[in-house]
Amino acid sequence: MSWLDTILQGILLGGLYALFAAGLALVFGIMRLVNLAHGDLIVLAAFLILLLVSALGLNPFIAAAVALPVMFALGWALQFLVLNRTLGNDILPPLLVTFGLSVVIQNGLLEGFSADSRRISAGALETASLQIGPISIGTMPLLTFLSAVGVIVALNLVFYRTSLGRAFRATSDDSATAGLMGIRAERIFATATGLAMMVVTIAALYLGTRANFDPTMGPARLIYAFEAVIIGGLGSFWGTLAGGIIIGVAQTVGAAINPEWQILAGHIAFLLVLLVRPRGLFPRAVD
Amino acid sequence: MSDHLSASSWTVSTRTRGSAVSMLAILALVALAFAAPLFVSRSVVQDLFFILTMLVLAQCWNLLAGYAGLVSVGQQAFVGFGAYAMFAGVSLLGMDPMAAILLGGLAALALSVPTAFFVFRLQGAYFAIGTWVIAEIVRLSLAQWKALGGGTGTSLPSGATRDMVGVRFVADLLGVRGPQATDIVCYWLALFLAVVTIGSIYKLLRSKQGLGLAAVRDNREAARSVGVDPTWTKSFVYLVAALATGLAGALIYVQKARISPDAAFSVPDWTAYVIFIVVIGGIGTIEGPIVGVIVFYILQSLLADYGSWYLLILGLIGILIMLFAPRGLWGLFADRTGLQLFPVRRILAGQPKPKDIRGSD
Numbered sequence: 001m002s003w004l005d006t007i008l009q010g011i012l013l014g015g016l017y018a019l020f021a022a023g024l025a026l027v028f029g030i031m032r033l034v035n036l037a038h039g040d041l042i043v044l045a046a047f048l049i050l051l052l053v054s055a056l057g058l059n060p061f062i063a064a065a066v067a068l069p070v071m072f073a074l075g076w077a078l079q080f081l082v083l084n085r086t087l088g089n090d091i092l093p094p095l096l097v098t099f100g101l102s103v104v105i106q107n108g109l110l111e112g113f114s115a116d117s118r119r120i121s122a123g124a125l126e127t128a129s130l131q132i133g134p135i136s137i138g139t140m141p142l143l144t145f146l147s148a149v150g151v152i153v154a155l156n157l158v159f160y161r162t163s164l165g166r167a168f169r170a171t172s173d174d175s176a177t178a179g180l181m182g183i184r185a186e187r188i189f190a191t192a193t194g195l196a197m198m199v200v201t202i203a204a205l206y207l208g209t210r211a212n213f214d215p216t217m218g219p220a221r222l223i224y225a226f227e228a229v230i231i232g233g234l235g236s237f238w239g240t241l242a243g244g245i246i247i248g249v250a251q252t253v254g255a256a257i258n259p260e261w262q263i264l265a266g267h268i269a270f271l272l273v274l275l276v277r278p279r280g281l282f283p284r285a286v287d
Numbered sequence: 288m289s290d291h292l293s294a295s296s297w298t299v300s301t302r303t304r305g306s307a308v309s310m311l312a313i314l315a316l317v318a319l320a321f322a323a324p325l326f327v328s329r330s331v332v333q334d335l336f337f338i339l340t341m342l343v344l345a346q347c348w349n350l351l352a353g354y355a356g357l358v359s360v361g362q363q364a365f366v367g368f369g370a371y372a373m374f375a376g377v378s379l380l381g382m383d384p385m386a387a388i389l390l391g392g393l394a395a396l397a398l399s400v401p402t403a404f405f406v407f408r409l410q411g412a413y414f415a416i417g418t419w420v421i422a423e424i425v426r427l428s429l430a431q432w433k434a435l436g437g438g439t440g441t442s443l444p445s446g447a448t449r450d451m452v453g454v455r456f457v458a459d460l461l462g463v464r465g466p467q468a469t470d471i472v473c474y475w476l477a478l479f480l481a482v483v484t485i486g487s488i489y490k491l492l493r494s495k496q497g498l499g500l501a502a503v504r505d506n507r508e509a510a511r512s513v514g515v516d517p518t519w520t521k522s523f524v525y526l527v528a529a530l531a532t533g534l535a536g537a538l539i540y541v542q543k544a545r546i547s548p549d550a551a552f553s554v555p556d557w558t559a560y561v562i563f564i565v566v567i568g569g570i571g572t573i574e575g576p577i578v579g580v581i582v583f584y585i586l587q588s589l590l591a592d593y594g595s596w597y598l599l600i601l602g603l604i605g606i607l608i609m610l611f612a613p614r615g616l617w618g619l620f621a622d623r624t625g626l627q628l629f630p631v632r633r634i635l636a637g638q639p640k641p642k643d644i645r646g647s648d
Binding site for chain 1: 352356358360405408409411412413415416417419420423424427428430431554555559562563566570594595596598599601602603605606609610613
């Protein structure tokens with residue numbers, strides 16, 4: 001039974017990775033921008049929630065709800081004022097600017113919050129679990145997974161059922177023609193990054209309540225998110241969930257064999273998928 | 288008609304008026320740098336060693352990103368792997384550190400072959416994170432190597448660097464003590480590596496392959512249509528950069544004499560600093576990393592006491608330069624003066640004689 005339990009834990013962990021990945025996939029899908037600061041933005045959001053919890057005594061879920069519009073505004077401004085300037089045919093400027101941003105956020109957080117590891121307390125929820133037959137499922141991991149599914153359903157609805165989503169797709173396909181139809185690409189891009197930052201905030205809530213975090217752990221989250229996106233195939237939100245689950249299961253199975261192999265097993269699963277299916281499992285976008 | 292034009296009346300040259308002068312100045316500077324240990328203190332020699340090794344790493348990254356369009360965030364894989372191979376050579380095989388440095392470079396080169404196989408499947412921006420994943424895999428794998436200290440790391444056997452080839456000779460010649468002689472030998476090796484690296488890159492860029500590289504960077508399809516193989520050209524550059532990066536990594540850790548996976552595969556030390564050096568100095572030029580490493584060293588001396596503020600400021604400068612002066616400090620300077628120390632632009636000189644043109648009708 002323990003193997004079944006291990007795999008189930010892996011699937012639930014995959015929900016967290018899918019949350020990390022969804023924001024990255026959203027931004028890449030619309031403007032072909034890879035944000036190397038994505039992981040650090042997740043950690044920044046986790047510190048914002050921590051600040052709201054400790055300063056105002058809010059429940060973490062309420063604090064995350066307060067953080068959502070703040071992070072949206074931050075993402076909107078970041079895209080509108082900085083990242084829009086880097087978009088073009090050359091891949092160097094966006095990569096190097098977001099890499100610089102990653103270093104700035106990491107060291108800013110180190111200055112502001114020190115290198116200590118922190119945790120957002122979720123009270124009794126942290127240890128609560130559901131007993132289904134012989135298997136017990138932690139409530140927090142289950143909530144994380146359900147949130148990931150909810151986020152992906154919501155993103156698909158926004159993308160394919162709203163006028164905003166139509167504008168996203170039109171700008172992504174051909175921003176010049178979309179411009180002729182009255183769509184202002186720079187505002188669409190800013191809204192997309194704002195939306196991605198809201199997903200990041202939800203990811204940060206679970207990152208901070210499930211385990212300890214510190215200012216330097218952003219890059220590793222970026223790598224998990226990236227692996228999930230590539231495994232899933234570019235442009236597919238459900239694919240990122242599948243990718244997250246593969247990384248999550250590989251990590252828990254690896255850890256069950258030898259605790260030191262946890263992270264390594266996830267990376268190796270990624271390489272194997274890259275070897276067999278270079279374009280991922282469910283590719284949708286052309287590049 | 289063109290048959291009548293005598294081909295020999297045209298010449299393609301990369302020389303400019305200033306380049307002969309600058310070449311002499313550079314030779315003089317290298318000679319001065321070679322003699323430096325005779326008249327500067329040990330701490331200055333150590334600082335110069337640091338500058339030269341960072342310069343090698345920066346030139347390699349610049350070759351990848353600035354010329355081949357391969358933005359790698361995972362060059363620490365080769366620094367760390369080269370360093371670990373050197374440690375294995377000295378600690379486990381009892382090699383001389385000097386030979387083990389070569390082993391480190393070759394090990395990095397060997398690692399770059401399977402690495403290239405994976406990361407070249409990823410396009411553009413995804414290549415960047417792919418290289419990072421590889422570096423993480425190498426770090427986590429080497430942290431399992433218990434003979435070299437596992438996750439906590441290990442030190443070189445005591446006396447290993449003191450017995451390195453040439454150290455006793457330098458100690459006797461200059462009348463200095465063992466550790467100082469080790470520093471001086473390491474410094475000369477770093478100087479040699481830097482000169483060879485810059486010389487090789489300059490030679491490469493002036494060659495046919497270098498022209499192909501620039502063509503692939505500027506327009507991949509057009510370059511293919513005239514027979515340049517982009518994958519081969521990029522792979523070649525990737526392997527060469529891995530070799531030089533591995534040599535630099537091994538050399539850095541001979542001088543440090545203590546290694547751990549976290550330090551040897553550190554993203555800030557071996558990639559963030561290197562990227563900022565190149566971006567601040569000017570990406571896509573040989574001069575850029577040289578200017579960048581000097582600015583980097585000055586900033587580090589000024590801000591070293593401020594801990595993470597230092598990296599934060601470096602990051603901000605990097606972002607501002609990328610946004611407002613994407614060709615860096617050297618680009619700003621060269622635009623105003625037209626000066627090039629390492630000219631690689633081909634200039635067509637000479638003209639057909641009038642009678643050749645008349646001959647066409």
